[in-house]
Amino acid sequence: MTFSSEVKAELSRVMPQKSCCAAAELAAVFRSEGIVFSQEEKSGRIAVALGHPAVARKVYRLLRAAGCRVTLAIGKGRRRPPTRAFHVNVTGGTDLLWEKIRDVVPGGVGIPEQVCCQRASLRGFFISRGSLASPEKEYHLEITLDQKGSAEWLLACLEALGLEGRLSRRKRAYVVYLKESEQIVEALKLMGASAATFAVENIRIVKGMRNRVNRLVNSETANVDKTVNAAIAQLDAIRLLQERVGLDALPEHLAVLARLRLQHPYASLRELGEMMHPKVTKSGVNYRMNRLLEYARKLVEADEQGPGSARRNILPTR
Ligand SMILES: [Zn+2]
Incomplete structure (x- = not known):
């Protein structure tokens, strides 16, 4: 069963x-099926085709409770590809029902004044023509209507309930939809779908947590990458100095650091500083490391300018 159908x-x-x-x-169910509450239909027959068996049973029960004569039959739906539909036919006793509806829906066109009735209207629209994407995938609740008037009625109802419904066209249909997770949770709450509200809230929390963890892991990975790349550059520079001039030729405090780095390729600058006697702060180590890198760079530059006594020009005297 899809989430929508649950x-x-x-x-x-x-x-x-x-x-x-x-x-x-x-x-709302009638309105979503394009039925308006005009005088002509007051005594006429009403027929609605619903896609969900439980929804059809509910509508059937509500109509029976309102004193109507009703039949329920399974048949083909109007939509393509043809699907199964549950046809609820009202064959009599609509007068009283129509009166009740007119009491709640001012003039047959306005939206219900009471919040309890606005919530019931939203529920009616949703069970009849709504769908809800699985919150694991995306947050999207929509109600597809055939008539502009029905869409406007639903939008006004959503607004009265403090929700921001949006309207878009899909082929000939009018699609009223809610996008943000907060709005969807609120709509489910208002309709009285406690289990669904809980399910969406739960997924929202898990998703939020997963995003935070991912962000943390990504930023840590980026830091690790930076540290590793820096260590590789340092090792390259030190090996170059070792080969070309020898570490002994370096000032003592730099030679110590160069040897420590060769012995501990993965240590952080702070850790290298703690291995020294006396200990050196991270920024102190950083300063010395930059000196080593600078010498190596000058050595490479001197090479580019032609063979010569790189050592004399570049290295400080001990
Ligand atoms: Zn009410």
Whole structure:
């Protein structure tokens, strides 16, 4: 089962406690299926095709509880590729339901005034036309609607609940979506999907922790790389000096450091300083190491200018 369908199954078990909320949720289901609450449909038949069996059962139960005559049948969906759909048909007793919906949805077009009903409306839209990406992959909740009016109704409802819904077009459809993890968690909470809220929060925490650990590891790796590269450059310079002029030709304090580096290729400058007698601070070692590197560099430069007494020109007298 996809995450989306798990959430729908959970929300199908959330039954509205008040009749205002039941009307608001049904209104949202109808609205998402393109049904508006006009006078003509007051006595007419209503048919909605739902993709999720638990959702169809919930809508069926809500309609029955509202006093409607309802049938539930399995058939083909309207969408392509053709999928299974659960057809809920209301064949009678809609008058009372329509009245209740009009009480909650002002004038048949406005959004419900009470927060409990706004939350129920959001739930109705989601169970009917919503989908939610697995939070392991990405944070994306969307509700795909066929009509602009329905999309605007949903956007107004989201705004009333303090959520920032966004609208985009996909082929002929209107897609209302939420992107940030905070928004999705909030929407799930408002709809009453406690298990899904917990699951997304959990993944969010684990993801955050993983990112922090990765950042730490990366920065440490970068530091290690820097240290290793520096040590290699130092060893190259010291070996050059050793071959060309001999370490004995260096001032004593530099010769000591050069020998220590050759013996301990992987030691840090601080560690090298602690091996000296008397001990030398990291910055002291750094200063001496730079002198060694400088001599080596001058030696190479002198080579480039032609063979000569590099030693006399470059090295200080002892
Ligand atoms: Zn309510």
